[in-house]
Amino acid sequence: MTQIKDIDRSLYDFKDDESDFYRLQEGLTEETVRRISGEKHDPAWMLEHRLRSLELYNKIPVPDWGPSIDGLDMDHISSYVRANTDMKGTWEEVPEDIRNTFEKLGIPQAERRSLAGVGAQYDSELVYHNVREEVAQQGVVYTDMESALTGEYADMVREHFMKLVPPSDHKFAALHGAVWSGGSFVYVPKNVKVEIPLQSYFRLNAKGAGQFEHTLIIVDEGADLHFIEGCSAPKYNVANLHAGCVELYVSKGARLRYSTIENWSKNMYNLNTKRAVVEEDARMEWVSGSFGSHVSYLYPTTILKGDRSYCEFTGITFAGNGQNLDTGAKMIHIGKDTSSYINSKSVSKDGGISTYRSSIQIAKSAKGSKSTVDCASLMLDDISRSDTIPAMDIRTMDADVGHEAKIGRISDEAVFYLMSRGIDEAQARAMIVSGFADSVSKELPLEYAAEMNNLIRLEMENT
Amino acid sequence: MKKRTVNHIPALTWNALRVNGAVIEETPALHPEKTAGFGKLPEGVSCREISFAEALEWLAAAAPEEKPEAVVAGKVPIYHPQAFATGLGAEFDELLEEGGCRVELLEIEDNVRLTEPVHRNLDFEGEGNTFVTILHVGKNAEAVILLDETGRDAENAGAYISTKAVLEEGARLTLVKAQMLGKGRKCFDDTGASLLKDASFSFIRMDLGEGDVYAGVQAELVGKDASFDAKTAYIGRGTQTIDLGYNAVLRGPRTKAEMLFNGVLGGHASKTLRFTIDFRRGAKASLGEEKENLLVLGDDVGIKTMPIILCGEEDMEGHHGATIGQLDEEMLFYMASRGIDRKEAERLMVRARLDTVLRTVPEGGFRTGIAKYTERALEA
Numbered sequence: 001m002t003q004i005k006d007i008d009r010s011l012y013d014f015k016d017d018e019s020d021f022y023r024l025q026e027g028l029t030e031e032t033v034r035r036i037s038g039e040k041h042d043p044a045w046m047l048e049h050r051l052r053s054l055e056l057y058n059k060i061p062v063p064d065w066g067p068s069i070d071g072l073d074m075d076h077i078s079s080y081v082r083a084n085t086d087m088k089g090t091w092e093e094v095p096e097d098i099r100n101t102f103e104k105l106g107i108p109q110a111e112r113r114s115l116a117g118v119g120a121q122y123d124s125e126l127v128y129h130n131v132r133e134e135v136a137q138q139g140v141v142y143t144d145m146e147s148a149l150t151g152e153y154a155d156m157v158r159e160h161f162m163k164l165v166p167p168s169d170h171k172f173a174a175l176h177g178a179v180w181s182g183g184s185f186v187y188v189p190k191n192v193k194v195e196i197p198l199q200s201y202f203r204l205n206a207k208g209a210g211q212f213e214h215t216l217i218i219v220d221e222g223a224d225l226h227f228i229e230g231c232s233a234p235k236y237n238v239a240n241l242h243a244g245c246v247e248l249y250v251s252k253g254a255r256l257r258y259s260t261i262e263n264w265s266k267n268m269y270n271l272n273t274k275r276a277v278v279e280e281d282a283r284m285e286w287v288s289g290s291f292g293s294h295v296s297y298l299y300p301t302t303i304l305k306g307d308r309s310y311c312e313f314t315g316i317t318f319a320g321n322g323q324n325l326d327t328g329a330k331m332i333h334i335g336k337d338t339s340s341y342i343n344s345k346s347v348s349k350d351g352g353i354s355t356y357r358s359s360i361q362i363a364k365s366a367k368g369s370k371s372t373v374d375c376a377s378l379m380l381d382d383i384s385r386s387d388t389i390p391a392m393d394i395r396t397m398d399a400d401v402g403h404e405a406k407i408g409r410i411s412d413e414a415v416f417y418l419m420s421r422g423i424d425e426a427q428a429r430a431m432i433v434s435g436f437a438d439s440v441s442k443e444l445p446l447e448y449a450a451e452m453n454n455l456i457r458l459e460m461e462n463t
Numbered sequence: 464m465k466k467r468t469v470n471h472i473p474a475l476t477w478n479a480l481r482v483n484g485a486v487i488e489e490t491p492a493l494h495p496e497k498t499a500g501f502g503k504l505p506e507g508v509s510c511r512e513i514s515f516a517e518a519l520e521w522l523a524a525a526a527p528e529e530k531p532e533a534v535v536a537g538k539v540p541i542y543h544p545q546a547f548a549t550g551l552g553a554e555f556d557e558l559l560e561e562g563g564c565r566v567e568l569l570e571i572e573d574n575v576r577l578t579e580p581v582h583r584n585l586d587f588e589g590e591g592n593t594f595v596t597i598l599h600v601g602k603n604a605e606a607v608i609l610l611d612e613t614g615r616d617a618e619n620a621g622a623y624i625s626t627k628a629v630l631e632e633g634a635r636l637t638l639v640k641a642q643m644l645g646k647g648r649k650c651f652d653d654t655g656a657s658l659l660k661d662a663s664f665s666f667i668r669m670d671l672g673e674g675d676v677y678a679g680v681q682a683e684l685v686g687k688d689a690s691f692d693a694k695t696a697y698i699g700r701g702t703q704t705i706d707l708g709y710n711a712v713l714r715g716p717r718t719k720a721e722m723l724f725n726g727v728l729g730g731h732a733s734k735t736l737r738f739t740i741d742f743r744r745g746a747k748a749s750l751g752e753e754k755e756n757l758l759v760l761g762d763d764v765g766i767k768t769m770p771i772i773l774c775g776e777e778d779m780e781g782h783h784g785a786t787i788g789q790l791d792e793e794m795l796f797y798m799a800s801r802g803i804d805r806k807e808a809e810r811l812m813v814r815a816r817l818d819t820v821l822r823t824v825p826e827g828g829f830r831t832g833i834a835k836y837t838e839r840a841l842e843a
Contacts, residue, residue: 065475065483359480364762382744382777389476392787394766397759400788407774407781 021123024080026208030054033178036080040146040181045158053167053177060171067295067324067353072239072269079179081123081206087144088128098122105232107201114447115228117142119200121213124181135194141187142198145214148185157185160216164247164275164303172243172271172297176212180245183213188223188254197226197259197445202244204233204264210241217247219254226257228448232292235265239294242268248276250284252306257285259444261451264292266322271297280306280335287443288315290327291455299357301330304338304366316345316440316452318459319352319384328357328390333366333399343439344375348384349459355387360394360401367398377407378436380429430460464489467558469551469651470679470708472737474773482735482767484552485677485706491621491649493562496591500567501583507575508606511568515559518566518597518627522547525629525657527685527714547627549655550679550708558651559595559625566595573601573631580607580637580825585624587614587644593623600634600662607637609829612652612672616645622674624652630662632686637665639824640678641833646701648674660686660715667823670697670705671836679708684718684746693722696820698813698840699732699764709738711753713746713779722753725816733765740781741773748778755785758816760809810841 022039024032033054037047062069088094091108102108102120111118117131119142131142141153148157167177184200204211219225233240242264250256256276264270270293278284286300302311313329331340346354360371377386388405410432418428434441434456441449468484475483501510513521526547545553571577585594600606612622622644630636636656644650650672656664670676682691691711699705705728711720720740728734740751753770770783790805790812798808817837824830 065477355474357476359477377774379774379777384777386774387474388772388774388783389472389474390770391476391480391482392766392768392785393480393482394759394768394787395764397762397764397789399759401785402787403768403770403783403785405770405772405781405783407772408779409777 022082057174078209116196117198119184121182139189145183176245180212180214186217190220191222193224199228202231207236208238215246218249221251222253229260233265246274250278250282252279255283259287261289268293274300277303278309284311286313290317296325298327307335313342319354321350324353326355333362333369337368339370342373346377348386349380353385359391362394364395369399373403375405467554495564507572548681551653570599571604576605582609585612595625598628602631603633605635611641618647622650628656630658633661635663639667641669644672646673650676652678654680657683658689666693668695675704677706681710687715690719699728700730703732705734712741713749714743716747718749724755726757729760731763735767737769739771742776744775751781753783757787
């Protein structure tokens, strides 16, 4: 009999003492919003934006279509927690306990080995930000959002901030607009190719707190960037909330790859919003691995605005005990001859619920467009759930749309075959699941593919 | 006028897409007057009229028990409570009940195997415009029921059809519905079926008419080895709205559901198709397959498709596929090289799609009638 145990998260499940941290009282009021704005020395327009967002948050209802978020009570969430430090440019300057946290997560090591720049956020603020000299010399701007709001690129930030994801979009976009803090701003100038990736890592250490970082990336004409996002948190017995926002602008002829390995703890409500607009002849690539969280609502959205723009989404979701992960993607075709491809995999086990949800919208203007969706789900036991809820909305005859989905379990024949070659059953099942996830892991840089395979191995341990 | 939502999907999605159900702002008047019956019935088959309340009571006893795991993704309400589940759903039943409709209960006795189909023309030219029927197919009984829905062009006229079928152990039912209503008519056609062990339900639907249509089917595969096979063809033109909702709920072990939709859409027509295969826990070794092929011939069409698979059972296999697009240029070039112009090529391809379903209709006058109607539609 196969028994699948829950993941050993000791690698991620450690906590720092937060007794000397600055922490706003739990709950969400106008006073909370004004205090966050004051803490961050917002320009006047940003305070106005926050207050308008709060009004919207109070008006917009909770979604009636996804997993239950009844366990999330904003009266018990602190919207802002700041460690007793400001942002540093070298790891040596970062307070020891926080530095140790990121050391355990392997961030400084990864930076030395294979990254062009790193931003490390701890609770509500960045504690470390650095970009390699040679990359900065190319004119690449990689900085924290607060500095960007008032620095050389202030006008550019104001022009783009929450324009792709307006606070009116949904309740948690409004919440983000009201209390956002931290995150990164990236600008890649025309025709600059950033050869190695930039990375932001988000760590939520505080109990009963929310993290609301904002990531704004503008890749100018003909430029090329790979951005990696990672996240984790220790597990508490109360709800934590992540309602970040990612806005990506991919200019004419540019390419942006945005990779995420999401590994929040299983008390986390991950209500994140990601959106990209892609101009003429540009290319957007999403690579997404969702492993953590108690509840997730995550559907990266791509607006294929320019003619011949292209988007590819490759994602895997692994839902285990106590998890209800509702993930997928949205593609909106507006330009002519645009193309999109979604390749989604999901695995459910040990009572976990995995839902693939997507929408493909092809406007009347999107003549000659093509869209293909390929999704596969694997059920590892009979107490889990796996649902596939795709939608297509097509307004032109001149489009080709294909959708394929399959759902099933690990075949006994495959396990038997591997066992007949001397592999035990647990290993055989883990190998099959790794193979199932291969189309996602091969899209990641080696180190991150190894991390993802490690997560799968941990999930399948002791089977 | 009360707004009503029909063709709910069993698991909601983004409201902004407006696909969670079809909202009917206004329905044409119901006329529950008596309509022509089934006529002379073969031996072993009887028909009697009962009240709507009696019908609901009768059906409730045949409906499968809803279990707590029916709540999908931890969110309610997902399954809309209905005494006996159908595609259009509870609000359509309410409409019929409020309209004072009576119900005909057609019963086929155990072990009766009808050699000839039972044909009934649902003629909407007459006074009545509601046909509410329960089909009770006894143990190991076998029947083919053919319903053609006809009526000339008429402004804001309604056609209300409800067919609920209870298939006992080993029963086999083929139900064919051919909708050939004229312009201006709004057709609401609802079907629900409950299948016990070894029962088999073959459902064929052809939407060839020129009015708006809202049609739904729900098949509940309760017993072991029950099977459901649905084949649907439709053609949308002018400013027609075609709204289809099909749900196959696999509850018993080794159950099987297959759904095929072949459609053609042109002019300014719009089509919404929601089709779900729902594997409930306990549906071990079950299979579900759903497929849509849509040929698009007009550049002002609206197409919405939701191919859903819900799964609470590990030991099953589910597939769905959808291909939506216009005629392939290479194929057109090939046809042109053989002297077939674009218009003729379109006609051939439309006919091929419809014929795939038409061929499954039992041979005879009924099929010939549909074929003739189809030809006239293609000529137009």
